[in-house]
Amino acid sequence: MIKRLCISLVAMLCVSYSLKAQEDRNKSIIQSALYGLEYEIKAGFNIGGASPLPLPEEIRALTGYSPNINLAIEGDIIKWLGKKKEWGIILGLRLETKGMEAEARTKNYSMEIFGDGGERLKGNWTGMVKTKFRSSYFSIPLLAAWKPNQRIRLSAGPYFSLKTSGDFSGHVFDGYLRENDPTGNKVKIEGESQAPYDFSKELRQTLWGVEAGITWRAFKHLNVNADLIWGLNDIFKKDFNTITFAMYPIYLNVGFGYSF
Template identity: 60%
Template sequence: MKKYSIIIALLLIVIGGNPAKAQQDRTQSIIHSSLHGWEYALKAGFCIGGTAPLPLPEEIRKIDSYVPSMAISIEGNATKWLDEKKIWGLTLGLRLETKNMTTEATVKNYGMKIINTTGGELEGLWTGGVKTKVKNSYLTIPILANYKISSRWKLVAGPYFSYLLEGDFSGHVYEGHLRTPDQTGSRVDFSGESIATYDFTDNLRKFQWGIQFGGEWRAFKHLNVYADLTWGLNDIFKKNFDTISFAMYPIYLNIGFGYSF
C-alpha cells in the first residue's frame, strides 16, 4: 500500500502545483490544446469483478460464495481527436486501480500447497472447501480508440498494460483432504474447525495485459459517467508456477465519473 500511496501523492502534486500561477498556466494550456484537438480528463470509479479460470475447470465443482471487496480506480488521460468533427480519437491514460474479491468453492483434485501447523509445506491434490482472497493493486496504461456516436455518447476499446504494485492471493482449505504427491498418495484429512492456509502471493506475475472496452455519457459540459470492462489475457501467475494447473484471468467492470477539461 506504501507504493500506491506515494504514486497518488505524486499525482496530486502534479495536479495541484502552485495554486495561482499554475492555475493560469493550466487554463491557457488547456485552451491551446483544445484548439489543436486535445482533451484531458480525470476519472474515479469502483471496480467489481473476479479473477477466475475460463472456462471453469472440472476441478472446481461449485462456487459456494462470492464477495466483491472495496476496489477503486483513479485515472488521468489525454485524448487526441483525429478529425475536425471529433468523431475518432485516441486516448492514452495512467490509472491506479485495485482488483479484489473473496470466494469460497468446493473442489476436487485441486492443485494446492498448504502450510501445516508446524510451518512446513505440503503439496498435492486437495478435495474439499477452498476460501480464496485476491487483493491486487496495479498501475495501468490503457491505449484506447474512441468513437463518438453522438454529442453525448462515445465508445472506447483497446489494449491495456498493467504493472503489479502490491498483491495478495491467499486463503485456506477446510472440510476435506489432501493427497500428496498425487491422487494415489498418502491422505491428510481436515474436518470440523481444522483448516490449513496457503499463500501464492510470491507467484503473481508483475506484468499483465488485456483488452478494455466500454462507453461514456456526457451528463453535463464537463461531467461524464462511464463504464469499462477490462479482461485480462494472460495468467495472473508466473510461467513456472504449476501448483494451480489452470490459468486465471482478471475480469472487472469499472463504473464511475469523469471530469473533462
Template identity: 50%
Template sequence: MKYNFYRLFINSFVFLFAGSSLIFAQDLDTEKKEKGVIEYQLRAGINIGGFTPIPIPAEIRELSSFNPMLNISLEGSIIYLFKQTPSSWGIRTGVKLENKGMKANSMVKNYRMEIIGGEGERVAGNWTGGVSTHIANSYITIPTLAIFKVNDCWSFSGGAFWSFLMDKNFSGYVFDGYLREGDPTGVKVIFEDDKTASYDFSNDLRKFSYGLQLGTTWQFSKHLNVFGDFSFGLNNMFKSDFKTITFTMRPVYLNLGAGYSF
C-alpha cells in the same frame, strides 16, 4: 446615368466583399474543425469482478460464496480527437491506479494445492473439500485505446491495457475435506470440524499483465461524465514456472465511475 452607375458599382462591391468575407469565415471555421483537439480527464471508479479460469475447470464443483470487495480506481487520461466536429475518431491513454481483488469460497475435487503445515512445512497434493481464497492486488495500468465520438454526449472506446503489479496478495485456507499427498492416490490427510490449513501463492504472481478493454462514456455536461469499461486479461496471473494451480486465471472486471473533463 452616372449616379446610377456609381451606385450599382458600390452595391456590387459591397456584395462581393460581404460574400468573400462569408466564404473566408466559413473556410476558417472548416479549417478549425478539421484540426485536432486535446482533452484531459480525471476519472474515479469501482472495479467489480474477479480472477477466474475460463472455462471453469472440472475440479471446481461449486462456488458457495463470493465477495467482490471494494476495489477503487483513479485515472488521469489524455484524449486526442482528430477533428473538433461532434463526430470524430481519436485515441486515449493515461495512467490508472487501481485495486483488483475478491474473496470466494468454493468446493473442489482433486484440486492441486500446496498447504502450509503447523511447523511451516509445505505439503503439496490433490485437495477435495472447501477452499477459501482472498485476492487483493494493486496495479499501475496504462490503457491504449481508440476512441469514436458519436456526438457531443456519447463516445465508445476499445483497445489494450498494460498492468504492472505493485502490491500483491493471493492467499487463503482449505477446510472440511482431505488432501492426497503428491497425487490422487497418495496418503490421505483429513481436515474436519474447525481444522484448516493455510496457503499463500502471493510470491508466485506475475509482475506484468495485459488484456483487452472496451467501454463507453456519457458526457452529460460540459465537464462531467459517467463511464463503464470492461476489461479482460489475456495472460495468466501466475508466473510460467508456477505449477500448483494447473489452469490459467485471468482478471475479468467492469469498471464503473465518473469523470471530470478539463
C-alpha cells in the same frame, strides 16, 4: 492609515494574481481544444475477480463470492482527429486495485498447504477452499475512441499493467489432501480445523489485456463511465504449476470523470 493601505494593496494583488492564473488556465484549455486535445480525470471502482475460463472440473461449485472494494483513479489525454473530431486516441495512466474473496467446493484440486508444524504439504485437495486475492497496479490504456454524438463516447483497445503489490492466499477446510497424487497418503482436515496456503510470491509482475467502454457526458464537464477490463494472461508466473489452470482478471470499472 498606511497599514490599511498596505493590506488593501496586498489583497488587490492577490485577487489580480488569482484572476491572471485563472485566465492563463482558460487560455491553455482553449488552446488545447483548438489542437484537438482533451483531458479527463476519472475515479471509480472495479467489480469482478480472477477466474479460470472455462471453470475446470476440479471446481465443483462456487459457494461464496465477495467483490470487495477496489478503487481506481485515472488520468487521460485524448487527441481528436479530423475536422469533425469524431475519432480519437486515448492515452491514460491508472492506479487501481483488483481483488475478490471466493469460496468453492473442489475435488482433486491441485494444492500446496501449510501443515500444523509449518511444513509444506502438496497434493490433490478434495473439500472446501477459501481464497483472497488483492493486487495493486499501475495500468496504461491505449484506446481508440469514437463519438457517435456529442454526449456518447465509445472506446476500445489494449492495456498494460505493472503490479506494485499483491496477495493471493487463503485456507482449505472440511476435506482431505492426497499427498503428491490422487492415490497418495490421506491427510484429513475436518471440523474446526483449517490449513492455510499462500501463493502471493507467485503472482506475475506484468499483465496485459483489452478493455472496452462507454462514456456519457451528463453535464458540460461531468462524465459517467463504464469499462469492461479483460485480462489476457495468467495472474501467476509462467513456471508456477501448483494451480494447474490459468486465472484471468476480469473486471467492470464504473465511475465518474471530469473533462476539461
